[in-house]
Amino acid sequence: MKTPMNSTSEFDNKEKIILRDYLALERTRLANERTLFAYIRTSLYLVLAGIAFLQLQGFEKIKWLGYFSLAFSVIILGFGILKYYQLKKKLKKYYSGSL
Numbered sequence: 001m002k003t004p005m006n007s008t009s010e011f012d013n014k015e016k017i018i019l020r021d022y023l024a025l026e027r028t029r030l031a032n033e034r035t036l037f038a039y040i041r042t043s044l045y046l047v048l049a050g051i052a053f054l055q056l057q058g059f060e061k062i063k064w065l066g067y068f069s070l071a072f073s074v075i076i077l078g079f080g081i082l083k084y085y086q087l088k089k090k091l092k093k094y095y096s097g098s099l
Contacts (some may be wrong), residue, residue: 025091025095028087028091029088029091032084032087032088032091033084035080035083035084036080036081036083036084038080039076039077039079039080039081039083039084040077040080042073042076042080043073043074043076043077043080044073045073046069046070046072046073046076047069047070047073049066049069050065050066050067050068050069050070050073051066051070052066053065053066053069054066054067
């Protein structure tokens with residue numbers, strides 16, 4: 001039998017999934033989407049904070065905080081998208097033979 005994960009894994013899928021397993025898979029997929037939306041929301045808040053710091057008059061000494069916030073928002077967004085697709089690929093690979 002072809003195992004989708006490496007052979008040393010203790011979570012090898014050996015049988016066809018049943019309704020309970022399918023529902024657990026759907027919950028995991030929806031949780032993955034919620035997590036992606038949380039990363040997007042956090043990134044947007046950081047963009048807003050960065051713009052606000054850059055627009056402050058008389059606080060030129062903390063403009064670096066605005067640039068840092070903008071850069072960090074891009075990093076957070078990239079990390080969230082990366083994690084989303086990694087888990088999506090893993091779930092698809094793990095259950096593709098059983099559905």
